[in-house]
Each structure stands twice: as structure tokens, then as C-alpha cells.
Amino acid sequence: MSKFWNERVKKLEPYVPGEQPKDQKYIKLNTNENPYPPSPKVIEAIKAAANFKLKLYPDPNCDSLRRVVADYYNISEDEVFVGNGSDEVLAFSFMTFFDSKKTVFFADITYSFYKVYTNLLGLKCELIPLKDDFSIDVDGFLKENGGIIIPNPNAPTAKYIELNDIKRIIEYNFNSVVIVDEAYIDFGGESAVGLIKEYPNLLIVQTLSKSRSLAGLRVGFAMGDSKLIEGLLRVKNSINSYTLDRIALAGAEAAFKDKEYFQKTREKIIITRDRVTNELRKNGFKVIESKANFIFISHPKILAEHIFKELKKKGILVRYFNAERINNYLRVSIGNDEEMDKFVEKIKECVIE
């Protein structure tokens, strides 16, 4: 604490990301990274962009990348906003569309950064409890509010929300912005991006960190009606004109263009996920049906916290949240087959012992 911090900063409870060990001794299944490297074309594009032009500012409007994303989703360039990871895009969205006079709604069990943003910005929020099976309570979102954020699939539960349910929420709340955080949508879900032309209050947020293996490059984006995007640009341009560097812009474009590599790697992850889900279930684990690149698991007899610690001793990092309703669950990112075989082997030891 310091007398120089303002009152809000004194009260902040910043987000704590999953551990990033500096040595290589762990199998890292704790931060939902992709086990496969980025497309070789991304590496190539980055090397090509490492040239004298780094002395010049990047394009503050990121037109070229926005065009590539727009083409990919068959929308227009002014319906795309790009930023330094989806966390930044989400923070800017909270700053643009929500205000302290009205209440923002999100689930009680969800990505914990949402609460952090509301603290930073002095926003009121109401937590809408998930149902007992961790599915979203759609009816809970059908009442007066000042904005909604829903991740689909939800994190850390991995549970997918059907587009019809998303649609009910957007339609009812036509006066407030509904953000659908689709960080994990590419692992089996269907994006709501097809709805943005119909609903001017819908903002979709995605990232290149997960399905495009680029957590280390920091690129996220939002898609929605051009008026929503214009608002985000106003806020971005009031904080930092150039949030994406020349290298990130080049790498992100190449990632979007290599559709084949993207398809191949995400399919591999889906197959591995479903195989591991089955194996864990056979071994007595409860595994929530996942459409993400991670699974949310629990054991009827052995406490999650115990398994978490044992796995760490055995060289495997997973994520444990010491929070109400989910403190007997573990979130496990899907690694490659070799890593997951090791994981299954080790977790079986934890529940036998």
C-alpha cells in the first residue's frame, strides 16, 4: 500500500494468471495454452517482419489485420476491432459499454477477470448463479441490467451454451450490450458471429492465444456492429494508439490465412480431449462435457486440492481454484497425446493411493 495510489487502486484485487514456471520441468496443463506450435507460416511471417521498418510506428488502425479477420468471418472491416490479447479487448469493452450507474451481469462461476474489471472501473455487478449442473441460467439474464458478459464455452467449466440460449439473452436485452467471450469457441462450439448483423447490441470477443497457438504473441479481437467497434476505437485511442506491434500484426495475419494448419491442430485437440474424457470417466472421475481446450474434472472420493498438489509433485501443473462451488474441481488444459497419457497415468496414481 502507498499513499500515492488512488483510492480505487488501493482496493484492487488484480487477476492472478496461472503459474508460468521458468524451467521446463513441468508438463504444463494449467493455462489453456495450445500444445502445438504456431503455424510455420506464422514463424516465417514474423521473421520477415523483423526488419528495418521496426523503426516506424505500426498502423494505428490495424487495417490489414482487420481486413483478414473480416474476410475470414465474412463481415466487414469496420465490424472488427483488434487488440493486445482478448483481456485487453475485454477491458476496453467494459470501459466503453458499461457504466457505474447500471449493473453488469455475469455468472457466479466464470472467467475471474470480469470481476477484476468491475473493481477497476467501479462498476456494480450481479452474479447470476449457474445451475447445479453448471449450465447457465438463461432466465437469470432476462431482467433489467447495464450489460452482460458470457463466455461461450464458459470457463473454467468448459460448458457450451447453445446459440438459441445466447439469442434469447441478446434479444431480451436489446438496450444493453451483450458480450460473448468466445476464447474457446474453436474447439467444437458454434460462434455467434453470424448474429452481429441482426443484433446491434452483440459483441463477440475472440483470441489467437488458444486455437491459433499464439498466447505468446498477444492478439485478441472483437466483432460487432460498426458503432460498437467505433466506441472501442475511441477508448483505445484514448489510452494507446498502437496496441499491436508490427510483428504481432504480421504473425496474426499469417495465422488467420493458414486455415489448414488451424483445422488440423484444433481437430487433434478435440480428439485428444474426448479420448481423455472417456478414460477419466472410466476411472471414476466426473468430467463436465467440454467444448473447450480444457476439461473440468472432479473425483467423488479424493479432494481436488490434494490431487492438484500430488500432480505438481509428479511434474504436472493443472489449475485449482479455491473458490466456492468449484473448490473440488480441477481445470486441466488439453496437451498433446504424449502429455495427456502421462497425465492420465499420474492422476490414476493420485486416486489409487
Next chain:
Amino acid sequence: MSKFWNERVKKLEPYVPGEQPKDQKYIKLNTNENPYPPSPKVIEAIKAAANFKLKLYPDPNCDSLRRVVADYYNISEDEVFVGNGSDEVLAFSFMTFFDSKKTVFFADITYSFYKVYTNLLGLKCELIPLKDDFSIDVDGFLKENGGIIIPNPNAPTAKYIELNDIKRIIEYNFNSVVIVDEAYIDFGGESAVGLIKEYPNLLIVQTLSKSRSLAGLRVGFAMGDSKLIEGLLRVKNSINSYTLDRIALAGAEAAFKDKEYFQKTREKIIITRDRVTNELRKNGFKVIESKANFIFISHPKILAEHIFKELKKKGILVRYFNAERINNYLRVSIGNDEEMDKFVEKIKECVIE
């Protein structure tokens, strides 16, 4: 305008960066970029970092880069904060140390982003007029306030403030944070970083965009008492845990380590600047004494706006600010010798015609 923007966003007046033409037809002297490419060691480091590890998140604490900066300035790691360009670092500083109950002071003629931050955050500000010769009015800063920001050298005037004057301001205002924005300090000024151990209210902000030729990589940093740095980290971690990507971290480290290249290029710029200053003066221009990588110039007979437009027609971009007190000046970034010879040749034509 959109009904979905909150009240503050509706009133924003975002920063407008200097034009970034997409073709190569201009000699670009409008955004204070460095005419020399980054160190070859930076390019090498970036290429080496373009590997499979991009699938993993970067170090959220940026420990390695912070250590390199700390070593360079002979301070400790926890006295360094790094971010996505100094604009982001400044925005985070405004969010951390200033609040809406007190008034922030800065000069009437200064980096125009400061006003943008205060609008975004709903802060009150008082503009302390520069003296007639554009030097800072130190006494104006010696009264009750809620924070101060001073660029040294000032922009767009290029005028340097002596450390003794900075010291008077820091000492008087021991209860509020004084930010010294040293974006241009490496071109002949003396950094105030040596004072941070003595003054816990002093925050220095610098960038790699100018003196290290890395505008395209987006890295800036702050230095100050560890409590100030801790506050910045709290805010950063409430917005985006990973503001610097793996590539930017690697490139920035390499830039700091290649001291020889840094010395050589900044000296070249200083020599070119002083030569051009003399030539312009010989041709009737008023040139404010500069310690930056740009000059602020005016002609007694020909209007700046006219010269600006003529230069553009002749293929040279400089910066013109249509703002009170400085609307008869041009800000001209220092290019390489060839570019500046061309500039001098062309601007001479503008004032003869």
C-alpha cells in the same frame, strides 16, 4: 455516436497520431521516429524468439527485461515497470496515481495525450502556461495539486528543462506524484532517474520508440520507488496480465544490451539536428533550442500551415498543430542526413516563393 457507449465515451476526444502513409513516397518527418534501423542484434533476437514457444504465454512480470533495464540504470528490478509503449505506461500511471477529487497539472503546450487521459478518466486538470519563450513556468507548479506530468524535453517545443528545476517541482510537491516523461531524454538531456532513490514521489517514463529505433515494437517503461511500481503492476494486472509479447520482450532486451549501437545512432541524430538548426537559422527561421530528435520551427513571414502544405506537396511530411500559441510552428523530426538535406532544400523553396 451510439446509445451503447457510456457517457464518458460519448465525450471522448481521442488522440490523433501523426499520419502513417501506407506508401513510401514521403520523407516522413512527422512522428519523431528514428531514421536509423534498430540494432542488428535486435533483429537477430527477434528472429531467434520466433519459435514454438510463442504457443506459451509470456512472463507476465517481464522479470528478465526489467532486470536488463534496472542494470542499465543501476537501480533495482522492483523500481522498473515495463509496458506496451510509453503511452500505455502513461495511461496506467494516470489511472494509478491521479484521482478525480484533485487537479492534475501540466503545461498548456505539451504532449496532447495528457489531456486525452484526463478526459478518459474524468480527471480535473489545470494547464500551467509556458512562458513566452516556451520555457516551463516552474513557479506555476508550486501549489496544491493532485499530480504533475512534465515531459523533458517538452513536446512539441523540444525545450529541455534543467534538472534543478525538475528537482524544485518534485521537492515542493512531496505529497503528489510527479511524472517526468523522458521520451526524448537520450538526445542530449540528463535523465532524472538518479533522483528516484531520494524522492518516492518521482516517476520517470521512457520509451524504446525514439532513441532505440523501435516505434514498431511497442515497448515503454517507468522507473520509480518500488511502491509506485507496485501500484502500476496492480493496475496492469487488472487490465491485461501480458501487455508485452515474447518477441517484444526479446527485442527490447537486445536493444538495451547493444549500448554501442545506441550511442552511435543517437549521436548521429544530435549532430544532424544541430547542423539543420544552424542552416534553418541562416535562412531566417526561428528554431527553438532542441534536446530532442525533432525541432520546433517558425518563419517570421510565411505561415506554418502554408509551409506544411507545400512541404507535403513536395513529398515531405512534418507535423502541424492547429492549436493556440503554436499554430505558426512546425514540428520536424530529425531524419538522416540525406533526408534532412532534402528537407532544407525544399523548405527553402517554400519561403522564397
